[in-house]
Amino acid sequence: MAANEYYTRMGDGKRVLMTKDQILADIQAGSADAADMGGIQALDDNDVEALLEIVCDRNRTVGVEPGKEVPLTYDIGQLDFTGDNGNSGNGVDMGRLEAALLHERALGADTFELAHSDYSIKPVKPVISMEMQTMEEIQNEIVIPYFYGAMPNMGLYYAPDGPYGNPADLMREFKIEEAMDQAEKSAQALARDIEYVATKIYDAGADGFNFDTTGAAGDADAVGTFNGVEKLRKACPNAYINVGMAGESVMGIHGSIEYDGQVVAGLYPHQQCKLAQKAGANVFGAVVNTSCSKSMAWNLARAVTFVKACTAVSGIPVHVNMGMGVGGIPMFETAPIDAVTRCSKAMVEIAKVDGV
Protein backbone atom coordinates (compact mmCIF):
# COMPACT_ATOMS: atom_id res chain seq x y z
CA MET A 1 0.00 0.00 0.00
CA ALA A 2 1.39 3.38 -1.01
CA ALA A 3 1.66 6.13 1.61
CA ASN A 4 -1.15 8.12 0.00
CA GLU A 5 -3.54 5.17 -0.18
CA TYR A 6 -6.23 4.04 2.28
CA TYR A 7 -7.99 0.75 2.82
CA THR A 8 -11.67 1.22 2.22
CA ARG A 9 -14.60 -0.78 0.79
CA MET A 10 -16.86 -1.09 -2.19
CA GLY A 11 -20.64 -1.25 -1.74
CA ASP A 12 -20.45 -5.05 -1.91
CA GLY A 13 -17.94 -5.11 0.93
CA LYS A 14 -14.85 -5.85 -1.14
CA ARG A 15 -11.71 -4.17 0.25
CA VAL A 16 -10.10 -1.67 -2.12
CA LEU A 17 -7.27 0.83 -1.96
CA MET A 18 -8.09 4.45 -2.80
CA THR A 19 -6.18 7.71 -2.56
CA LYS A 20 -7.51 10.59 -0.51
CA ASP A 21 -8.33 12.49 -3.69
CA GLN A 22 -10.31 9.54 -5.04
CA ILE A 23 -12.24 9.22 -1.77
CA LEU A 24 -12.93 12.95 -1.73
CA ALA A 25 -14.21 12.81 -5.31
CA ASP A 26 -16.55 9.94 -4.41
CA ILE A 27 -17.85 11.76 -1.33
CA GLN A 28 -18.66 14.81 -3.43
CA ALA A 29 -20.26 12.70 -6.17
CA GLY A 30 -22.35 10.64 -3.72
CA SER A 31 -23.62 13.71 -1.95
CA ALA A 32 -24.39 15.42 -5.26
CA ASP A 33 -26.38 12.37 -6.38
CA ALA A 34 -28.57 12.51 -3.26
CA ALA A 35 -29.04 16.26 -3.63
CA ASP A 36 -30.07 15.82 -7.25
CA MET A 37 -32.48 12.94 -6.62
CA GLY A 38 -34.06 14.34 -3.47
CA GLY A 39 -34.01 18.04 -4.32
CA ILE A 40 -32.08 18.66 -1.10
CA GLN A 41 -28.87 20.39 -0.05
CA ALA A 42 -25.56 18.62 -0.71
CA LEU A 43 -23.13 18.34 2.20
CA ASP A 44 -21.24 21.56 2.88
CA ASP A 45 -17.45 21.83 2.96
CA ASN A 46 -17.24 21.20 6.71
CA ASP A 47 -19.34 18.03 6.44
CA VAL A 48 -17.32 16.79 3.47
CA GLU A 49 -14.08 17.38 5.41
CA ALA A 50 -15.46 15.56 8.47
CA LEU A 51 -16.63 12.63 6.36
CA LEU A 52 -13.27 12.44 4.58
CA GLU A 53 -11.54 12.25 7.95
CA ILE A 54 -13.81 9.42 9.10
CA VAL A 55 -13.38 7.35 5.93
CA CYS A 56 -9.61 7.93 5.86
CA ASP A 57 -9.02 7.09 9.52
CA ARG A 58 -6.12 4.59 9.60
CA ASN A 59 -7.60 2.66 12.53
CA ARG A 60 -9.59 -0.51 11.99
CA THR A 61 -12.59 0.81 13.92
CA VAL A 62 -13.77 4.30 14.80
CA GLY A 63 -16.38 5.68 17.21
CA VAL A 64 -18.21 8.82 18.23
CA GLU A 65 -16.79 11.23 20.77
CA PRO A 66 -17.83 10.52 24.40
CA GLY A 67 -21.18 12.17 25.04
CA LYS A 68 -22.39 11.73 21.47
CA GLU A 69 -23.68 8.18 21.91
CA VAL A 70 -27.20 7.39 20.70
CA PRO A 71 -29.82 4.75 21.60
CA LEU A 72 -30.12 1.80 19.24
CA THR A 73 -33.37 0.32 17.92
CA TYR A 74 -33.33 -3.20 16.46
CA ASP A 75 -35.19 -5.05 13.75
CA ILE A 76 -35.68 -8.82 13.25
CA GLY A 77 -35.73 -9.40 17.04
CA GLN A 78 -34.25 -12.68 18.26
CA LEU A 79 -34.00 -13.96 14.67
CA ASP A 80 -30.51 -12.46 14.47
CA PHE A 81 -29.52 -15.38 16.74
CA THR A 82 -32.04 -18.02 15.76
CA GLY A 83 -32.79 -17.35 12.10
CA ASP A 84 -31.26 -18.86 8.99
CA ASN A 85 -29.10 -16.90 6.60
CA GLY A 86 -32.22 -15.53 4.89
CA ASN A 87 -32.51 -13.36 7.97
CA SER A 88 -28.73 -13.10 8.35
CA GLY A 89 -29.31 -15.22 11.46
CA ASN A 90 -26.71 -17.33 13.25
CA GLY A 91 -28.80 -20.52 13.21
CA VAL A 92 -28.45 -20.93 16.97
CA ASP A 93 -31.66 -22.32 18.41
CA MET A 94 -32.64 -20.73 21.71
CA GLY A 95 -35.69 -19.37 23.47
CA ARG A 96 -36.96 -15.88 22.75
CA LEU A 97 -36.60 -14.91 26.42
CA GLU A 98 -32.93 -15.89 26.46
CA ALA A 99 -32.25 -14.06 23.20
CA ALA A 100 -33.90 -10.88 24.47
CA LEU A 101 -32.03 -10.91 27.78
CA LEU A 102 -28.71 -11.61 26.04
CA HIS A 103 -29.24 -8.52 23.91
CA GLU A 104 -30.06 -6.51 27.03
CA ARG A 105 -27.31 -7.78 29.31
CA ALA A 106 -24.53 -8.88 26.96
CA LEU A 107 -24.83 -6.80 23.79
CA GLY A 108 -25.65 -3.37 25.19
CA ALA A 109 -29.03 -3.09 23.47
CA ASP A 110 -30.97 0.06 24.35
CA THR A 111 -34.24 -1.43 23.04
CA PHE A 112 -35.23 -4.80 21.63
CA GLU A 113 -38.21 -6.61 20.16
CA LEU A 114 -40.11 -9.88 19.93
CA ALA A 115 -40.52 -11.36 16.46
CA HIS A 116 -42.41 -14.18 14.72
CA SER A 117 -40.20 -16.44 12.60
CA ASP A 118 -41.80 -15.11 9.38
CA TYR A 119 -41.41 -11.52 10.65
CA SER A 120 -44.59 -10.34 8.87
CA ILE A 121 -47.90 -8.99 10.19
CA LYS A 122 -50.22 -11.42 8.41
CA PRO A 123 -48.88 -14.78 9.70
CA VAL A 124 -48.97 -13.48 13.28
CA LYS A 125 -52.79 -13.38 13.28
CA PRO A 126 -53.42 -17.11 13.84
CA VAL A 127 -50.77 -17.34 16.58
CA ILE A 128 -51.45 -14.01 18.29
CA SER A 129 -52.29 -15.64 21.63
CA MET A 130 -48.90 -17.37 21.70
CA GLU A 131 -47.17 -14.11 20.89
CA MET A 132 -49.10 -12.36 23.66
CA GLN A 133 -48.13 -15.05 26.16
CA THR A 134 -44.46 -14.75 25.24
CA MET A 135 -44.62 -10.96 25.38
CA GLU A 136 -46.09 -11.08 28.90
CA GLU A 137 -43.41 -13.53 30.03
CA ILE A 138 -40.48 -11.54 28.66
CA GLN A 139 -41.84 -8.20 29.91
CA ASN A 140 -41.68 -9.66 33.42
CA GLU A 141 -37.90 -10.02 33.11
CA ILE A 142 -36.64 -7.38 30.69
CA VAL A 143 -35.86 -3.76 31.59
CA ILE A 144 -35.20 -2.06 28.24
CA PRO A 145 -38.11 -0.97 26.01
CA TYR A 146 -39.35 -4.16 24.36
CA PHE A 147 -41.36 -3.90 21.14
CA TYR A 148 -43.12 -6.33 18.88
CA GLY A 149 -41.59 -6.14 15.42
CA ALA A 150 -42.85 -7.20 12.01
CA MET A 151 -42.83 -6.20 8.36
CA PRO A 152 -46.12 -4.96 6.87
CA ASN A 153 -45.11 -7.13 3.86
CA MET A 154 -48.17 -6.43 1.75
CA GLY A 155 -46.96 -8.90 -0.88
CA LEU A 156 -48.48 -11.64 1.28
CA TYR A 157 -51.96 -10.31 0.46
CA TYR A 158 -51.52 -10.91 -3.28
CA ALA A 159 -52.11 -14.17 -5.19
CA PRO A 160 -50.94 -16.86 -4.80
CA ASP A 161 -50.32 -16.17 -1.08
CA GLY A 162 -53.35 -13.98 -0.43
CA PRO A 163 -56.89 -13.22 -1.56
CA TYR A 164 -56.18 -10.29 -3.88
CA GLY A 165 -55.00 -10.19 -7.46
CA ASN A 166 -51.28 -9.61 -7.97
CA PRO A 167 -50.75 -6.15 -9.46
CA ALA A 168 -47.56 -7.25 -11.20
CA ASP A 169 -49.46 -10.00 -13.04
CA LEU A 170 -52.43 -7.74 -13.77
CA MET A 171 -50.24 -4.99 -15.18
CA ARG A 172 -48.58 -7.48 -17.52
CA GLU A 173 -52.08 -8.11 -18.86
CA PHE A 174 -52.62 -4.34 -19.20
CA LYS A 175 -55.35 -4.48 -16.49
CA ILE A 176 -54.05 -1.30 -14.93
CA GLU A 177 -57.18 -0.15 -13.13
CA GLU A 178 -57.77 -3.63 -11.72
CA ALA A 179 -54.16 -3.72 -10.51
CA MET A 180 -54.67 -0.41 -8.72
CA ASP A 181 -57.96 -1.62 -7.23
CA GLN A 182 -56.40 -4.82 -5.89
CA ALA A 183 -53.51 -2.84 -4.37
CA GLU A 184 -55.98 -0.52 -2.63
CA LYS A 185 -57.98 -3.46 -1.25
CA SER A 186 -54.77 -5.12 -0.04
CA ALA A 187 -53.77 -1.90 1.70
CA GLN A 188 -57.11 -1.83 3.52
CA ALA A 189 -56.66 -5.45 4.64
CA LEU A 190 -53.11 -4.68 5.80
CA ALA A 191 -54.32 -1.73 7.88
CA ARG A 192 -56.98 -3.91 9.53
CA ASP A 193 -54.42 -6.62 10.32
CA ILE A 194 -52.00 -4.07 11.77
CA GLU A 195 -54.72 -2.80 14.05
CA TYR A 196 -55.62 -6.33 15.16
CA VAL A 197 -52.09 -7.63 15.78
CA ALA A 198 -50.62 -4.47 17.24
CA THR A 199 -53.45 -3.71 19.67
CA LYS A 200 -53.47 -7.32 20.87
CA ILE A 201 -49.74 -7.34 21.52
CA TYR A 202 -49.97 -3.97 23.27
CA ASP A 203 -52.63 -5.49 25.51
CA ALA A 204 -50.01 -8.07 26.48
CA GLY A 205 -47.67 -5.36 27.78
CA ALA A 206 -45.54 -4.56 24.74
CA ASP A 207 -43.94 -1.14 24.90
CA GLY A 208 -44.95 -0.67 21.32
CA PHE A 209 -44.55 -1.78 17.72
CA ASN A 210 -41.73 -1.60 15.23
CA PHE A 211 -42.88 -1.49 11.60
CA ASP A 212 -39.92 -2.71 9.57
CA THR A 213 -39.49 -2.19 5.79
CA THR A 214 -42.61 -0.08 5.32
CA GLY A 215 -43.37 0.30 1.62
CA ALA A 216 -41.45 -2.83 0.56
CA ALA A 217 -44.36 -3.77 -1.73
CA GLY A 218 -44.65 -0.22 -3.00
CA ASP A 219 -46.72 2.86 -2.33
CA ALA A 220 -49.93 0.99 -1.38
CA ASP A 221 -47.92 -0.95 1.24
CA ALA A 222 -46.78 2.37 2.70
CA VAL A 223 -50.32 3.79 2.70
CA GLY A 224 -51.72 0.63 4.29
CA THR A 225 -49.06 0.85 6.99
CA PHE A 226 -49.67 4.55 7.68
CA ASN A 227 -53.40 3.87 7.98
CA GLY A 228 -52.67 0.92 10.31
CA VAL A 229 -50.41 3.10 12.43
CA GLU A 230 -53.18 5.69 12.62
CA LYS A 231 -55.60 3.03 13.91
CA LEU A 232 -53.03 1.77 16.42
CA ARG A 233 -52.32 5.29 17.69
CA LYS A 234 -56.04 5.91 18.17
CA ALA A 235 -56.52 2.61 20.04
CA CYS A 236 -53.28 2.83 22.08
CA PRO A 237 -52.36 6.50 22.62
CA ASN A 238 -49.24 5.66 24.66
CA ALA A 239 -47.75 2.94 22.45
CA TYR A 240 -44.16 3.44 21.30
CA ILE A 241 -44.32 3.32 17.48
CA ASN A 242 -41.34 3.12 15.16
CA VAL A 243 -42.00 3.35 11.42
CA GLY A 244 -38.97 2.15 9.49
CA MET A 245 -38.97 2.32 5.71
CA ALA A 246 -37.88 -0.18 3.05
CA GLY A 247 -36.05 2.22 0.75
CA GLU A 248 -34.95 5.77 0.17
CA SER A 249 -37.78 6.33 -2.31
CA VAL A 250 -41.27 4.81 -2.13
CA MET A 251 -41.83 2.66 -5.21
CA GLY A 252 -44.85 3.70 -7.26
CA ILE A 253 -46.33 0.27 -7.94
CA HIS A 254 -49.82 1.82 -7.70
CA GLY A 255 -48.66 5.25 -8.73
CA SER A 256 -51.30 7.60 -7.39
CA ILE A 257 -52.43 6.25 -4.02
CA GLU A 258 -52.40 8.97 -1.36
CA TYR A 259 -52.03 9.34 2.39
CA ASP A 260 -53.33 12.54 3.96
CA GLY A 261 -53.81 14.07 0.52
CA GLN A 262 -50.22 13.36 -0.50
CA VAL A 263 -49.20 11.03 -3.33
CA VAL A 264 -46.79 8.64 -1.63
CA ALA A 265 -44.94 7.29 -4.67
CA GLY A 266 -41.49 8.80 -5.07
CA LEU A 267 -41.23 10.37 -1.63
CA TYR A 268 -37.77 10.59 -0.07
CA PRO A 269 -36.84 10.36 3.65
CA HIS A 270 -37.27 14.09 4.36
CA GLN A 271 -40.84 13.76 2.99
CA GLN A 272 -41.64 10.27 4.30
CA CYS A 273 -40.91 11.31 7.90
CA LYS A 274 -43.73 13.86 7.85
CA LEU A 275 -46.30 11.24 6.86
CA ALA A 276 -45.01 8.84 9.53
CA GLN A 277 -45.39 11.58 12.13
CA LYS A 278 -48.86 12.44 10.86
CA ALA A 279 -49.87 8.77 11.16
CA GLY A 280 -48.75 8.72 14.79
CA ALA A 281 -45.19 7.39 14.83
CA ASN A 282 -42.88 8.40 17.69
CA VAL A 283 -39.70 7.59 15.78
CA PHE A 284 -38.98 7.46 12.05
CA GLY A 285 -36.58 4.92 10.55
CA ALA A 286 -34.95 6.52 7.53
CA VAL A 287 -33.48 4.21 4.88
CA VAL A 288 -30.98 4.89 2.12
CA ASN A 289 -30.00 1.96 -0.08
CA THR A 290 -26.43 0.94 -0.93
CA SER A 291 -25.14 0.59 -4.49
CA CYS A 292 -22.81 -2.45 -4.67
CA SER A 293 -20.85 -1.05 -7.61
CA LYS A 294 -19.96 2.25 -5.91
CA SER A 295 -17.45 2.82 -3.12
CA MET A 296 -18.38 3.00 0.54
CA ALA A 297 -17.36 6.69 0.46
CA TRP A 298 -19.86 7.38 -2.33
CA ASN A 299 -22.62 5.40 -0.63
CA LEU A 300 -22.00 6.87 2.81
CA ALA A 301 -21.90 10.46 1.53
CA ARG A 302 -25.13 9.86 -0.35
CA ALA A 303 -26.83 8.29 2.67
CA VAL A 304 -25.64 11.00 5.07
CA THR A 305 -26.92 13.68 2.69
CA PHE A 306 -30.40 12.14 2.53
CA VAL A 307 -30.59 11.51 6.27
CA LYS A 308 -29.25 14.92 7.27
CA ALA A 309 -32.06 16.52 5.22
CA CYS A 310 -34.50 14.25 7.05
CA THR A 311 -33.30 14.99 10.59
CA ALA A 312 -33.36 18.71 9.79
CA VAL A 313 -37.11 18.74 9.11
CA SER A 314 -38.45 15.80 11.11
CA GLY A 315 -40.69 16.66 14.05
CA ILE A 316 -39.96 13.27 15.65
CA PRO A 317 -36.67 11.52 16.43
CA VAL A 318 -34.97 9.76 13.51
CA HIS A 319 -33.33 6.34 13.98
CA VAL A 320 -31.51 5.66 10.73
CA ASN A 321 -31.55 2.10 9.37
CA MET A 322 -28.00 0.77 9.27
CA GLY A 323 -28.10 -2.92 8.49
CA MET A 324 -26.52 -4.79 5.62
CA GLY A 325 -27.05 -2.75 2.45
CA VAL A 326 -28.48 0.44 3.92
CA GLY A 327 -27.12 3.64 5.47
CA GLY A 328 -23.86 3.42 3.52
CA ILE A 329 -23.06 -0.04 4.91
CA PRO A 330 -21.96 -2.59 2.29
CA MET A 331 -24.50 -5.08 0.96
CA PHE A 332 -22.80 -8.04 2.57
CA GLU A 333 -24.08 -10.53 5.11
CA THR A 334 -21.15 -10.20 7.51
CA ALA A 335 -20.66 -6.47 7.20
CA PRO A 336 -17.00 -5.52 7.88
CA ILE A 337 -16.62 -3.73 11.19
CA ASP A 338 -14.39 -1.02 9.68
CA ALA A 339 -17.27 -0.09 7.38
CA VAL A 340 -20.02 -0.38 10.00
CA THR A 341 -18.23 1.75 12.58
CA ARG A 342 -17.40 4.47 10.02
CA CYS A 343 -20.99 4.63 8.80
CA SER A 344 -22.31 4.63 12.37
CA LYS A 345 -20.04 7.50 13.43
CA ALA A 346 -20.82 9.54 10.30
CA MET A 347 -24.58 9.21 10.75
CA VAL A 348 -24.40 10.34 14.36
CA GLU A 349 -21.88 13.16 14.02
CA ILE A 350 -22.73 14.54 10.56
CA ALA A 351 -26.35 13.53 9.83
CA LYS A 352 -27.25 14.23 13.50
CA VAL A 353 -29.52 11.20 13.94
CA ASP A 354 -31.33 10.61 17.24
CA GLY A 355 -30.56 6.91 17.12
CA VAL A 356 -29.55 4.01 14.92
Add this chain to the structure above:
Amino acid sequence: MAVSHYMASGMGGIRTAGDLVARMEYSQNMKLKDAKAYVAQKLDLDPLEIGDEQIMRDKREELKLGVVTGLPGAPRGIAAKMNIEKLLGIKINSCDKFRQMMKN
Protein backbone atom coordinates in the same frame (compact mmCIF):
# COMPACT_ATOMS: atom_id res chain seq x y z
CA MET B 1 -23.74 -5.89 13.46
CA ALA B 2 -25.19 -5.17 16.93
CA VAL B 3 -21.74 -5.23 18.52
CA SER B 4 -20.19 -3.01 15.83
CA HIS B 5 -22.88 -0.35 16.23
CA TYR B 6 -22.69 -0.49 20.02
CA MET B 7 -18.93 -0.04 19.94
CA ALA B 8 -19.14 2.83 17.46
CA SER B 9 -22.07 4.85 18.69
CA GLY B 10 -24.44 2.97 21.01
CA MET B 11 -25.32 4.10 24.51
CA GLY B 12 -25.18 0.56 25.92
CA GLY B 13 -28.68 0.05 27.29
CA ILE B 14 -28.70 -0.79 31.02
CA ARG B 15 -24.88 -0.65 31.09
CA THR B 16 -25.53 3.12 31.11
CA ALA B 17 -28.77 5.07 30.65
CA GLY B 18 -29.49 4.06 27.05
CA ASP B 19 -32.84 2.48 27.88
CA LEU B 20 -33.92 5.62 29.73
CA VAL B 21 -33.01 7.92 26.83
CA ALA B 22 -34.83 5.60 24.43
CA ARG B 23 -37.92 5.71 26.65
CA MET B 24 -38.01 9.50 26.51
CA GLU B 25 -37.58 9.52 22.73
CA TYR B 26 -40.37 6.99 22.25
CA SER B 27 -42.81 8.12 24.93
CA GLN B 28 -42.47 11.88 24.49
CA ASN B 29 -41.12 12.23 20.91
CA MET B 30 -38.07 13.94 22.41
CA LYS B 31 -35.10 14.47 20.13
CA LEU B 32 -31.77 13.06 21.34
CA LYS B 33 -30.43 16.21 22.98
CA ASP B 34 -33.64 16.87 24.92
CA ALA B 35 -34.02 13.22 25.93
CA LYS B 36 -30.46 13.10 27.27
CA ALA B 37 -30.87 16.38 29.13
CA TYR B 38 -34.13 15.17 30.70
CA VAL B 39 -32.64 11.86 31.85
CA ALA B 40 -29.49 13.55 33.12
CA GLN B 41 -31.52 16.01 35.17
CA LYS B 42 -33.57 13.17 36.70
CA LEU B 43 -30.38 11.29 37.58
CA ASP B 44 -28.71 14.45 38.90
CA LEU B 45 -25.89 13.95 36.42
CA ASP B 46 -24.34 15.72 33.45
CA PRO B 47 -25.50 14.51 29.98
CA LEU B 48 -21.94 13.28 29.36
CA GLU B 49 -22.08 11.15 32.50
CA ILE B 50 -25.24 9.21 31.62
CA GLY B 51 -23.27 7.36 28.94
CA ASP B 52 -20.44 6.47 31.33
CA GLU B 53 -20.51 2.84 32.50
CA GLN B 54 -18.43 3.55 35.60
CA ILE B 55 -20.86 6.19 36.84
CA MET B 56 -24.09 4.53 35.75
CA ARG B 57 -23.30 1.08 37.19
CA ASP B 58 -23.45 2.40 40.73
CA LYS B 59 -26.23 4.88 39.96
CA ARG B 60 -28.51 2.17 38.60
CA GLU B 61 -27.87 -0.06 41.59
CA GLU B 62 -28.48 2.81 44.00
CA LEU B 63 -31.76 3.82 42.29
CA LYS B 64 -32.80 0.17 41.68
CA LEU B 65 -33.19 0.68 37.92
CA GLY B 66 -31.87 -2.73 36.86
CA VAL B 67 -28.21 -3.61 36.41
CA VAL B 68 -26.40 -5.53 33.72
CA THR B 69 -24.83 -8.16 35.98
CA GLY B 70 -26.59 -10.94 37.88
CA LEU B 71 -26.93 -9.26 41.26
CA PRO B 72 -29.06 -11.21 43.77
CA GLY B 73 -31.71 -9.01 45.32
CA ALA B 74 -31.42 -6.26 42.72
CA PRO B 75 -34.73 -5.55 40.97
CA ARG B 76 -35.07 -6.46 37.31
CA GLY B 77 -37.98 -6.69 34.91
CA ILE B 78 -41.24 -5.19 36.16
CA ALA B 79 -39.79 -4.15 39.53
CA ALA B 80 -36.98 -2.18 37.90
CA LYS B 81 -39.39 -0.64 35.39
CA MET B 82 -41.67 0.53 38.19
CA ASN B 83 -38.71 2.41 39.62
CA ILE B 84 -37.97 3.81 36.15
CA GLU B 85 -41.57 5.05 35.92
CA LYS B 86 -41.13 7.03 39.13
CA LEU B 87 -37.72 8.37 38.13
CA LEU B 88 -38.77 9.57 34.67
CA GLY B 89 -42.37 10.52 35.49
CA ILE B 90 -43.82 8.29 32.79
CA LYS B 91 -46.09 5.24 32.66
CA ILE B 92 -44.76 1.97 31.24
CA ASN B 93 -47.30 -0.30 29.59
CA SER B 94 -46.06 -3.60 31.07
CA CYS B 95 -46.17 -2.06 34.57
CA ASP B 96 -49.74 -0.92 33.97
CA LYS B 97 -50.70 -4.43 32.84
CA PHE B 98 -48.96 -5.93 35.88
CA ARG B 99 -50.86 -3.59 38.22
CA GLN B 100 -54.13 -4.52 36.51
CA MET B 101 -53.40 -8.19 37.27
CA MET B 102 -53.02 -7.52 40.99
CA LYS B 103 -56.07 -8.15 43.16
CA ASN B 104 -55.96 -4.81 44.96
